Amino acid sequence: MRVRERMRKILRADSAAGFSMTELIIALAISVIAAVGIYSVYITQTKQSTSQRLYNDLQNNLRYAMDYMKNELYLAGFKAVDAAEPISTATANTITFEYWDDNSSAAPPYDRHIQVTYILAGNELRRTFLQYNTSTAAPNPRYDPSTTVTQVLAKNVDALAFSYRQSDDQPFTVGTDDPEDIRTIRITLAGRSSRPDPILKDPVSGGDYYRKLTLTGEIKSRNLAIASNPFDSTAPGTPTGLNVWDPQECGRLQLEWDARTEKDLAGYTIYYGLSAGNYSGRKRISRSPGTAGAKEYLTLTGLQSYNAMYYVAISSYDRSNNVSAISTPDLYGNPSPDGTTAADGPDSTVNPVIPGPPADLAAAYPVDDQVQLSWTPSVTPGVVGYRLFRAEESDFSDEVIIANEIELPAESTGYLDTDGSLVGCAYYFYRIASIHCDAAEFNDGNYTDSDYALISASPTDTVPPSTPNLIARPGYRRIILNLENPVRGDEPDFDYTAVYFSTAGYPTVSEGVVSNGALIPDYSGYISDDGSIPPINFDSESQVTPAEPELQPDTKYYFLAVASDQCGNHTDATSESLAEGQQCGDCDAAEICYEAPPPPTGITKAGCGTSIALNWDAIDQIDYRDLAGFRVLRREGYDWTLNPASEVELTGGEATWFTNWTDTTTSASNPLEMGKRYSYKICSTDCYYEQHSGKSAGDWPDPGNNPDDNIDCTIVNDIYPGKFYLDDQRDVPVTGDLLSVPPNFRH
Numbered sequence: 001m002r003v004r005e006r007m008r009k010i011l012r013a014d015s016a017a018g019f020s021m022t023e024l025i026i027a028l029a030i031s032v033i034a035a036v037g038i039y040s041v042y043i044t045q046t047k048q049s050t051s052q053r054l055y056n057d058l059q060n061n062l063r064y065a066m067d068y069m070k071n072e073l074y075l076a077g078f079k080a081v082d083a084a085e086p087i088s089t090a091t092a093n094t095i096t097f098e099y100w101d102d103n104s105s106a107a108p109p110y111d112r113h114i115q116v117t118y119i120l121a122g123n124e125l126r127r128t129f130l131q132y133n134t135s136t137a138a139p140n141p142r143y144d145p146s147t148t149v150t151q152v153l154a155k156n157v158d159a160l161a162f163s164y165r166q167s168d169d170q171p172f173t174v175g176t177d178d179p180e181d182i183r184t185i186r187i188t189l190a191g192r193s194s195r196p197d198p199i200l201k202d203p204v205s206g207g208d209y210y211r212k213l214t215l216t217g218e219i220k221s222r223n224l225a226i227a228s229n230p231f232d233s234t235a236p237g238t239p240t241g242l243n244v245w246d247p248q249e250c251g252r253l254q255l256e257w258d259a260r261t262e263k264d265l266a267g268y269t270i271y272y273g274l275s276a277g278n279y280s281g282r283k284r285i286s287r288s289p290g291t292a293g294a295k296e297y298l299t300l301t302g303l304q305s306y307n308a309m310y311y312v313a314i315s316s317y318d319r320s321n322n323v324s325a326i327s328t329p330d331l332y333g334n335p336s337p338d339g340t341t342a343a344d345g346p347d348s349t350v351n352p353v354i355p356g357p358p359a360d361l362a363a364a365y366p367v368d369d370q371v372q373l374s375w376t377p378s379v380t381p382g383v384v385g386y387r388l389f390r391a392e393e394s395d396f397s398d399e400v401i402i403a404n405e406i407e408l409p410a411e412s413t414g415y416l417d418t419d420g421s422l423v424g425c426a427y428y429f430y431r432i433a434s435i436h437c438d439a440a441e442f443n444d445g446n447y448t449d450s451d452y453a454l455i456s457a458s459p460t461d462t463v464p465p466s467t468p469n470l471i472a473r474p475g476y477r478r479i480i481l482n483l484e485n486p487v488r489g490d491e492p493d494f495d496y497t498a499v500y501f502s503t504a505g506y507p508t509v510s511e512g513v514v515s516n517g518a519l520i521p522d523y524s525g526y527i528s529d530d531g532s533i534p535p536i537n538f539d540s541e542s543q544v545t546p547a548e549p550e551l552q553p554d555t556k557y558y559f560l561a562v563a564s565d566q567c568g569n570h571t572d573a574t575s576e577s578l579a580e581g582q583q584c585g586d587c588d589a590a591e592i593c594y595e596a597p598p599p600p601t602g603i604t605k606a607g608c609g610t611s612i613a614l615n616w617d618a619i620d621q622i623d624y625r626d627l628a629g630f631r632v633l634r635r636e637g638y639d640w641t642l643n644p645a646s647e648v649e650l651t652g653g654e655a656t657w658f659t660n661w662t663d664t665t666t667s668a669s670n671p672l673e674m675g676k677r678y679s680y681k682i683c684s685t686d687c688y689y690e691q692h693s694g695k696s697a698g699d700w701p702d703p704g705n706n707p708d709d710n711i712d713c714t715i716v717n718d719i720y721p722g723k724f725y726l727d728d729q730r731d732v733p734v735t736g737d738l739l740s741v742p743p744n745f746r747h
Helices: 002-017 019-071 439-443 687-692
Strands: 085-088 094-102 110-122 124-133 142-154 157-166 184-192 195-201 211-218 243-245 251-257 266-271 281-286 295-300 312-320 359-364 371-376 383-391 402-403 413-419 428-436 452-457 468-475 479-484 493-501 509-511 511-514 535-536 556-565 576-580 604-608 610-616 626-634 662-664 678-686 711-719
Touching: 019 094, 019 124, 019 142, 019 184, 019 195, 019 211, 085 662, 110 142, 110 157, 184 452, 251 312, 266 295, 266 452, 281 295, 359 428, 371 452, 383 687, 428 439, 428 556, 428 610, 468 556, 479 493, 479 556, 509 535, 604 711, 610 678, 626 662, 626 687, 678 687
Parallel strands: 468 576
Antiparallel strands: 085 094, 094 110, 110 124, 124 142, 157 184, 184 211, 243 251, 251 295, 266 281, 266 312, 359 371, 371 413, 383 402, 383 428, 428 452, 468 479, 479 535, 493 556, 509 511, 556 576, 604 610, 610 662, 626 678, 678 711
């Protein structure tokens, strides 16, 4: 009981305290979030509903107007006053027509004939109609302007357009063809919503976007071309005096005939084909009645067969669509030579002449490595376009077509040649020819030089080539140069790189002029190959291949590489490499410093008479650039290990660059003695050894480096004067590493 009583007191105390401020804030925040979410959903749904309503209104607005116009245009010509020409006005944006309206409530003096006009005024589609006044006496009954009534069929209309097709289903040309030939009417109606759509935004301007809609409709009225006198069954007479000739223009024949004078004449029909009586083409034209002795003319166009004879005939028709008999026989001809006037007929064979080339062909250079060609179009009728060719040879033996008549239509006046293969300052040759409808004539090779316009052009280039990369690696009295030139695949206008040297500091270059330097003798100083160049053995300041390296020892040589292109542009900021003439080779992470070159290999020996001849293979100067040469030592005895006290150095205490040595009994010093046997040691040394030979190990500049580490030898045992040794006569023990690489002196 006490526990329950105590719990009741606690609950009464909590109830009396109410909500804390934190609880109230949390509750308020939750309420605000919920309200914002509900409002967002409401706004979205409202916009969607408004957008859909605007689109529905737009559809209903345009569909009503389209259906109204189509239904009324179906009646055009019905019981019309002018049944032969019920459409009096037909333009791209308006149409005027007449018909008998059974639903009208006309009162005298007006009957039920009405004349209707559809036109767009501002953004309103308007229908205007007039009533027919039967009492008007002068000169004929007419539609009375005082009865004009204007109705608005639709608002917010952006565009109203009409197009037409004639009785032969050909397009009707406004201002050229007769409206009485109209049989089909096509309507295009475009409009927008009454106000901006609340959802969509214009992607261009960022402003409000109107819903837009375009409708099209097509009408083929059954009442058009019904004559005012339905009982007329008399056809006009067959046209006479037909003549045809070839104007020598593309796909054309010129026709003339005697005009018919019947008052109800509506026009003529021209028949043509490639065999008699077989007419693959017909041309129906509207013409008014002519006067006696007058001529009618027509140019047949679009003929697709060339150098073939056409057969031509003609008939006439009236407003009641009565058609005369076709003229017989068919007219045809192919006189030789061709003429170009009526007096040269009949000539029904299409023989277009080769068109003249465009005039005033000129070249300009808007940017580097581009050629802008311009011309005045050819004045020859029937030109459909041009073919443009480019060559690197002036006789065009290597020409390629760079644009054809599809890319360069007849109205073209220029072409920009941006081919990436164009090289600055190189000469190119262009020629251009006009192409008419008979492109086969060009392909058959009937064109001659006079049928082209020609010009040569050389594009500019103001950009210097990329900087060559030059690295100098010094060796013994020579320096190996590694050159990386620009690659012509990337820089086709690259010409050459000039390499200069100096012993008095770096050569300098400014605007292509080099100071304080001379060209290296190798390549005469000019290296035209692109990409990686084989290592250059620079071992003389004046000779390409000296007998032995002759650079000055303890002398620094400085190098400069300057690349040039065909336009004479030069690199100013180029690679510069410093080398010291006798440094025993530069050491880097990829090299082992002060390592001896390999021992001589390929040794041959011969003892004959009073001499002993030794020969060995050369060692590659590029791979072993610090090779100083060879030393030859001799001992008495058949084995080198015998008689060390008799050892003498035959090369005089310094290396020789030659790869042979002859020891004789008549030598001024250390001559051979007949009857004795000798052993030889042939050693290759590097420049480090030659610099420091004769010094004790402690005197060598590199602590711990032994002079023997910079010399490598091969021993030849048991040879004496007067005896010749063949290579296969006995085995000869040798020491050191033997290489089978043949000599390779590269410059």
